[in-house]
Amino acid sequence: MSVTDAPPAPAVLRTATGREAARWVTAHCREVPWLTTATVLTTVAGAALQVLPVLLLGRVVDAVAGGDSRSVLVTIGALMVAAALLGAAATAVSTYLIGRLGADLLARLREGAVRAVLAMPSARVEQVGRGDVLSRVGDDVAVISKGIRTAVPTVFSAGVLVAIATVGMFGLDWRLGLAGAGALPAYALALRWYLPRSAPLYRRQRVAQADRAQALISGLNGIDTVRAYRLEDSFRERVTHESWRVRDLGIEVFRFFGRFVGRENRAEFIGLTLIIVVGYALLEADAATLGQVSAAPLLFHRLFTPLGAIMFTFDEAQKSGASLTRLVGVLGEDAADRLVGD
Template sequence: MNQEASPLLPVATPARTRAAVAELIRPHRSLALTAFAVMVGATAVGLLVQPLLGRIVDLAADRGSADAITKTGALLVAVAVAQGLSTGLGLSLVSRLGETTLARLRERFVERALDLPLERVEKAGSGDLTARVTADVSLIAEAVRNALPELARSLLTIVLTLGALALLDWRFLLAALLAVPVQVATARWYVARAIPLYAEQRAAGSVQQQQLLDTIGGSSTVRAFRLEREHIERVTDRSWSLVGLTMRGVRLVLGFYSRLHIAEYIGLAAVLVAGYWLVHDGSASIGTATAAALYFHSLFGPVNAALVLLDDAQSATAGLARLVGVTDEPAPPRPVRPVVPSTAEVTVRGVGHAYRTGHPILHDIDLTIRHGERVALVGASGAGKTTLARLVAGIQPPTTGTVLVGGVPPTELGQSAAGRTVALITQETHVFAGPLADDLRLARPDATDDELRSALDRVEALAWAEALPDGLDTVVGDGGHRLSGAQTQALALARLILADPPLVILDEATAEAGSAGARALEKAVGRAVDGRTALIVAHRLSQAATADRVVVMDAGRVVETGTHDELRAAQGPYAALWKAWSDTRDTTGTDTSDVARDPG
């Protein structure tokens, strides 16, 4: 089965990942060098323990004085204290370097992720981006805080311990090195299998998360069409696929450990044999042979730690490659001279659009929205209303034809110019965690409290906002006071008033309101767009009835345009939609018919 139901965001190559890490560390070279020097010193001090223990063995064998043994023991204590202090300092410096680098990587990732074209994110699926910003970042953070300092310490210990063995006698080093071929072969065997396996695990996790988001987020639709079994099977299939990859990882690690034990036995046996031979030959004392054996035995911990940490390192490297893949995405082109259009007139000429080649959604659309005009888009589900609205908002350029706002393609506006020119509000309005006032000031950071209240009052939301436990200081969003669907949409409309763009695009912005609050919210919409050019994807045809002009779409084409009264009198597609909507409203006593709803 192909796990990638949609094209995921890119993953960096190993070479590019290493280069990216080097770029992040380069500004902190002095910190890196200091940390390295302190860790070398701490490790070197710690290597005095084995010779001192060997000295005690020699003193005991030669019946040395108690004072000499006591002095050697005191030196051991001093070495332990010095090693502990210097190791603590070194690890703190390594951790600071890692955390600083990780913080910069996070900043780059968020900056680039926010710059990604929405179309690209939607094609990849929000689950992929969510997995990278949560699971992958957590994995890397864990590695930076634990694995990186321990790995640095272990590698230094290995190198300096081998050097100490050589100082005792080069033959001890030669004996110890007999374990290296097995360890190198084990590492190569593991890395060759671990890198692709962990990358596959991360991708499978993204696919699983996307499926969960799709199933839970669309639960009402799933239940409405009796698709529960199908979606459960999809979730189960993707979950078992991830379980299979995880078990492959477990078997890989077990094989890795078994090979490491073989290397340990070979090396220790070789050092003991060498020690016996050298002592018997008179080339080394019992204390020297003891120190050599202790040196090699002390390598068990750091060698195993270094190789075992390859497991964490490969997982973190796979996650790091996924983050770097996003940070390396080219930034969208910025206009050399951002221009704020002098008018909010919208011109659509010969526009066609396809999300996939050969599957057009829009066909040869021609439409003009005069400055200050309020136009409603209506049509059956799948007519292409949302797609046209997205093109006018500048979310993406059309496949063919041109879209102009005030004579400028909206996709070519600078970020600040686009924010001052056009605003898109959909039914998927997000409430950010924090005080309600801060949520409102996202639209205009310098807004005063009086301006916030004025915007809320204009959309008839001031009463409920001031009735919250702490008024505008009430914490809303995750972990705070939960707002209803109608309140959330009113909050979005208040932001719109504060941002004050000349062009507004509302894509079913009242869809989340229940029938009881629909009329109030539609009234708020009218106040929010008053005096602005507005393109409204009408969820309820009552919105179309109050528009200056109605544009009817069918199968990606404009089939009718005119005022509400003109189109009703024409007895065409709009009149049929109006009759169906009115009949439903008369039957149910509400105006919740979904005849004009367009999911894409």
């Protein structure tokens, strides 16, 4: 069979690129500058206040080793308590503002997608299939809504905390900072292995869910015809096949993510080992204080929680990103229809 005789690919709604989706989000954030600015500032403040107690703990070690008065320890302890309380308050406000900003974004995106679908010519809807349309304004909206409640605040807050903690580690001693940075290649290799494989896999999962919805809807809409021609078994087999396809992809995603977490744990082990070894060498050479050497591994260990949170919610963020590109693609369909109409 020649290339010209090959059956045409099934029509689907447009899917935006990651850059187009990022531009859409950026444009929305610029429309609410005060909310965006307050979200960023409270997130940075919360991260800095979470790192401060660890740095002060190193000062406590130096104070004890140097035989300082008890008043110094009381002052440092009071600062640690105040930093912890203010950090908790700033983190709570930041989480609320991130959720509010995300909810506003989701509302605009959902309204725009529904508006685009309602304005779409019926011929186009029949061409792509109702399952693809409903999965975008239904399943994709649900995925993004869940991501805004869980993944987005976690990833954003944890990312800022990692940046602040890294700066604090270099502030202790640049050699300890370089030792902690020695884990970056391991993290980079893990992400290099994960990212190129994850996005296509999540897209396949979303497409499979759309195909399952299309198989179910087509049978329900034509139920009278199905019963008249006794095609119940055929449609049941089709729905079962698509459902098992979604299940198999879900298992594949879970196994894939588990391998990624193993690589992330390897990077943590490398970084912590390097900091302990370099810290011991600096202490033996009298090139750093005991407080600095003690605070550095604690500060790096403090990154385990945010980094782990990013890794464990990264699959949800990837799913939200895939759904975001599909919904922004629907907005592009609306723009294309207006251009053709003009």
